[in-house]
Amino acid sequence: xxxxxxxxxxxxxxxxxxxxxxxxxxxxxxxxxxxxxxxxxxxxxxxxxxxxxxxxxxxxxxxxxxxxxxxxxxxxxxxxxxxxxxxxxxxxxxxxxxxxxxxxxxxxxxxxxxxxxxxxxxxxxxxxxxxxxxxxxxxxxxxxxxxxxxxxxxxxxxxxxxxxxxxxxxxxxxxxxxxxxxxxxxxxxxxxxxxxxxxxxxxxxxxxxxxxxxxxxxxxxxxxxxxxxxxxxxxxxxxxxxxxxxxxxxxxxxxxxxxxxxxxxxxxxxxxxxxxxxxxxxxxxxxxxxxxxxxxxxxxxxxxxxxxxxxxxxxxxxxxxxxxxxxxxxxxxxxxxxxxxxxxxxxxx
Numbered sequence: 036x037x038x039x040x041x042x043x044x045x046x047x048x049x050x051x052x053x054x055x056x057x058x059x060x061x062x063x064x065x066x067x068x069x070x071x072x073x074x075x076x077x078x079x080x081x082x083x084x085x086x087x088x089x090x091x092x093x094x095x096x097x098x099x100x101x102x103x104x105x106x107x108x109x110x111x112x113x114x115x116x117x118x119x120x121x122x123x124x125x126x127x128x129x130x131x132x133x134x135x136x137x138x139x140x141x142x143x144x145x146x147x148x149x150x151x152x153x154x155x156x157x158x159x160x161x162x163x164x165x166x167x168x169x170x171x172x173x174x175x176x177x178x179x180x181x182x183x184x185x186x187x188x189x190x191x192x193x194x195x196x197x198x199x200x201x202x203x204x205x206x207x208x209x210x211x212x213x214x215x216x217x218x219x220x221x222x223x224x225x226x227x228x229x230x231x232x233x234x235x236x237x238x239x240x241x242x243x244x245x246x247x248x249x250x251x252x253x254x255x256x257x258x259x260x261x262x263x264x265x266x267x268x269x270x271x272x273x274x275x276x277x278x279x280x281x282x283x284x285x286x287x288x289x290x291x292x293x294x295x296x297x298x299x300x301x302x303x304x305x306x307x308x309x310x311x312x313x314x315x316x317x318x319x320x321x322x323x324x325x326x327x328x329x330x331x332x333x334x335x336x337x338x339x340x341x342x343x344x345x346x347x348x349x350x351x352x353x354x355x356x357x358x359x360x361x362x363x364x365x366x367x368x369x370x371x372x373x374x375x376x377x378x379x380x381x382x383x384x
Contacts, residue, residue, distance in 0.1 A: 058350075061377070062079070062376065068086075069083045070086075071084060071085065077360075085100075091381045091383050093381070093383055094384075095112055096136065119157040125145035139170075161187065164180060172206040175225045184200050194225075196213075196223060196227040200229075207242065208240075208260070210231070212238045219234055220233055220236070221235065231258070231262035235248040235249055236250060236253065242275045243281060244296075266297075267298070271287055273285045274311055276296070279312070282295055284309060285300075293317075303319065315346075316351075316364060325353075326339060335366075337366070339366070341356060348379075353372070355372040358374060
């Protein structure tokens with residue numbers, strides 16, 4: 036009897052967890068000029084009413100841009116607008132391509148000429164006093180005030196960064212790339228200490244315990260969190276490691292291939308397009324059609340689409356003719372290609 040009760044509790048907990056998570060994507064219905072949000076069935080859960088909107092974060096909030104008032108705001112999964120303590124603010128917007136929304140329950144906002152952070156309740160969590168900020172990752176963010184760099188936590192507690200740092204990027208796996216006065220790159224940790232001295236021409240972000248780094252002779256390899264070469268520098272270019280497969284896209288003499296964490300190179304011959312691996316699959320193209328190959332370089336989804344996006348949370352946007360839908364990792368349509376546009380399927384917790 037006790038075993039049955041425990042088993043029932045586990046089932047209830049698992050069921051509650053499943054229902055507490057929602058998959059949602061941005062869609063532009065056929066013939067519409069505006070975007071809305073749909074669920075995994077393709078049903079609109081928020082009507083198509085936005086000229087410009089962005090993906091939902093796992094915190095359950097999405098960024099919307101009000102073109103008429105030239106102002107950003109946030110909505111929840113019901114389409115309700117988040118009441119924010121600041122009414123006029125700007126977000127980190129890389130020309131509208133790399134917009135920074137909520138991460139770790141915080142979003143960087145610009146109030147006047149200074150930057151601070153709002154929490155997911157819309158309250159000012161960290162007052163706007165910084166000249167440059169980054170997104171939170173793992174509970175920390177590098178920021179700049181005047182000529183000084185500090186690391187802040189979600190309470191706004193500041194930890195000084197070691198001297199000699201002239202620029203810092205976002206954290207990933209508790210390490211953030213920094214640039215020194217001599218233009219060399221290294222990494223700092225969440226205590227603001229230099230974890231890997233500045234010695235590289237450029238670097239990437241740590242993913243799955245490795246990051247790409249470029250030497251003075253312009254060769255790319257992969258280092259561990261101690262700054263040691265795990266994959267020796269031998270490539271002309273390299274991308275971040277995919278944590279799930281342990282593969283990274285690299286280029287040698289103009290030709291793309293993939294390298295593993297152990298330095299083994301995977302050459303894929305039957306494609307003229309080389310995507311980064313995500314959810315175990317990478318985009319490829321043959322005879323003008325797009326498909327996906329697996330970690331053996333074999334077609335897992337035969338080239339049959341007129342366009343696609345990377346897999347995210349087990350699904351990828353795919354184009355058939357002029358219409359977009361959503362496929363699963365077997366290449367089966369989950370949402371039929373009836374939309375004028377569709378983005379990634381994001382998981383909201």
